[in-house]
Amino acid sequence: MLTLSIRNLSVQMSGNHVVRNVSATLHGGEMVAVIGRNGAGKTTLIKAVARLVRRSGEVTLRDDDHVFSDRDIAYVPQLESVTSRLTVFEMVLLGLVKDLRWKVTDEQLERVTDTLMELGLDGLALKPVCSLSGGQKQLVFMAQAFVSRPRVLLLDEPTSALDLRHQLVVMDLARKYTQENGAITLFVVHDLMLASRYGSRLLMLHEGRIKAFDTAERVLLPYLLGDVYDVEACVERTPPGFLNVIPVRPL
């Protein structure tokens, strides 16, 4: 089984420890939500896993037979404004940039075509990405990550700035990819209901350290929420069965 082992991962920026001695083991087919207040080190943690920031500690990705490299880890940054006139097809193709030569191979074109089909983006293939809505853009960037068939998917606030429908569409796609490919997905999210709905486990960060790492039921507890978010909160189970956190007042 695919395993992502994070051992004593630390990140220092301008003399401050943004991430401190984080250790966790994640398994194939699992989606883990990274939660915590602003500045807790959530984005830095997943960037450190992707080796996009200078880090200390160890991150190992392996299954029973192989040890995999960073090439098998895809990081999808937060959605930002896109001014490029690249088409959807070209943007997704760039997900294969490490292997692209001047002439794009038939196999690479096939992979882009298939990925666009999987995400229902085939009708937008020749549209400029800058002309799409926020939700569509996020789907394009998910497709860009999926096209290289990564074993680990790191999503930084994939639902921020999206409407309710697109939040579900994006997260459903991430779950489908994770389950069908036996991949591991680590996603940063502020919406705790989305965290409990899609995260098989929640990794709660506080001041760069792990405060809790367990199922939603064991992490979304009023006393932990009080410690981490400085709010009095109550937790209730919604009719579909997900946990929902209702902030009552700031502490």
Add this chain to the structure above:
Amino acid sequence: MPSGNRNLYRQLNGRRLLTGTVLFALMLALMVVDLGMGSSGMGFGDVLAALMAGPEGRTPHTAILWFIRLPMTLTCVFVGGSLSLAGLQIQTITNNALASPYTLGITAGASFGAAVSITLGLSVAGHLWVGTALFALLFALAVSLLIFHLGRMKGMTPNTLILSGIIMNFFFQALQQYLQYRASPEIAQVISGWTFGNLQRSSWVSVAVSGGLLAAGAALLSGWSWRLTVLTTGEERARSLGIPVERLRLHVFLICSFLIAGAVGFIGTVAFVGLVAPHCAKLMLGEDQRYLLPCATILGALLLLASSIASKMLSGGSMLPVGIITSIVGVPFLFVLLMKKGR
């Protein structure tokens, strides 16, 4: 229709290739027109005959073509191409659609270098123009190295690049103005004339230097076509796709510096080609740098050739400084661009 999009993508690239070929053919045609224009008129047949005769031909047409017009036309092509290519990549590394070779302050450095040489009357091998060109080149490269080191120390971010450029522009413009203020009216006029960008300062040396730098720069940049395309999608996204953004920016900046130095060192500063041509190329071809990079280079050459032809037509066979024409064309274009961006 799973293969439908694949075929459409191929067709799109086929159209881009065709556009590039048409632009290249148009550039060759304008080169012939430019060669035929001048104070002593020359028809298409005369141009062809003089070209075929080679530099050893003994007719007046051969001498005019090989020693005056051909260096001028080729310099025009290489300078236009270099400025456009540098402009395109400066826009890419600064992530700023309004950036151009002027943005980095390298042209201001070149102008000051030329002004120093003109003021001191420095000549190389008995030629004043060689001294001026050499000083312009050296100062352009010195400014580039300064920004390069600043970038290495502080991180090669778009802000570092643009702020360094603003500082360099103000600093060297002030120094140049001081020189002009202190110089005799004659010298001040020569300094001012240099900043117009005049193709009449062309020679086979300018052809070799600007052409050599353009060929080397274009070859190196073409090798990074995919990386540069990724960079247009944003810094964070480029990093996430494994692009070493800082290193790429440093290398591209260095190449652009040489391109700009080679372009303005001989003929002086030429405005707007480095801004207008890349934008036209993006509108025509999109942002895939495999096609954009060569076509922006050709379009830059085309634009400067058209300006050269226009300047010859406007002044009845002699030549207005081409920099004046490019500015007249460039300002309305920039205005339209700003209006479109504002909407």
